[in-house]
Amino acid sequence: MKGLLVLRNSSQLFIMQLEVLITRFQQKDASAFEMLYGMYAENICGVINTIVRDEALAQELCQDVFVKVWHNAASYNSAKGRFFTWILNIARNAAIDEMRSKSYKNQKKNLSADSFVGILEQVGNADEATTDVAGIRALINRLKQRCVEIIDLLYFKGYTQKEVAEELEIPLGTVKTRNRSCISQLRESLKK
């Protein structure tokens, strides 16, 4: 299945190469965009939620992000990175901009303090029946605290390596290798 994705629409099962899908999306094919949206919307909203810590606001921002994605389709270049990474960047920037705006100025300090673990705990309390969330929660609990921190900063908060090194007070060279080992742990636990 390398390079192939199986997408389930409301009625149809599509097997289409991601590249083809993205190309069509860039040609402003709304149905291709709908599929991509189906693939990434939840994740992107999740990332935004780790930053803004407000589900309703996260939803709203998430929509804005995808509108932006739609209008800036032409600026994506597959030679420069993953499609997901591209949207991830747009989402992080939008969320961080929002946090830096007046209304959240006071809470700015808290931005880096909390990680996604907090949200998982909230989600878990609100809806204990959601098994896959419970599963993820279990695996997050298995992740070491230093892994939670580094993943949260690099992927969800968009910190650069240098910023991460400063934040966590570790040598710059360690960021890359520690992150590698943490992602490996995450992948291992996902397999189980």
Place this chain on the structure above:
Amino acid sequence: MDIKEYIASGILELYVAGQLSEEENLKVAEYAKTYPEIQTEIEEIEASILALSKAVSPKVPLSFDVFKQKIEIDESSEVVPLKKKRVNAFWYVGWAASLLLTVGLAYLYMQNEALTSEIKLFKEQSLYLEKQIEEARNSLARSKALLENLRDRNVEVVPLGGQEVAPSSYAKIYWNKEQQKLLVDAQGLPDPPEGMVYQVWSLTLNPLTPTSVGLLEDFTADENRIFELANNNSSEAFGITLEPAGGSASPNLEQLYTLGTVSG
């Protein structure tokens, strides 16, 4: 390049995070294209981040329909509608072209089918005509041979007249004495009834002695009604009688159809 070492360096994790410089990104993308292992690794890293980010997503699912309306409204109120129009034109032209292509292909397919069946028909016709030509050739060869036989100097023609049983019937015998061969032209004889056969007799007159020359077997088989028989008798006359199938030892004179004497 040591792929394993490259993967172990952690650069791919940073690539997915979007934390590399533009230059580094280009390099990674290039390697991913060249080495399937690297591509797979990137996809798996991405999948783990996707799983994690999904878990922290707001629980109210986002419907694309609402969203679609939003982009459509944005689209229609866009300041630069030129771009959109061009895209739409491509969209329609694309569909029109594909429709045209489909119709064209269907038309060509049908044409091809029609031509194929026509070719088949022509082949059958030509086969039939070849057969006819072959038959005509054979018939011509037979006629030529016949004519040559009749024109032979040694051939004596003996006309046979109709007798009491069948006054209107007639026959001709062409007798090549040298080759001791008879050609019986039985065109003037009616088709024999089922189970009966014409028998040709050689006669000597004084005293009247009939000798069987042969049967006109399969009477209707030859359209020309020409029969070849051997005759080594010094015949003075010929007669043809109707006999039961297989022929008789002596002629049934009540069924004598035609009779004729050798002139000289």
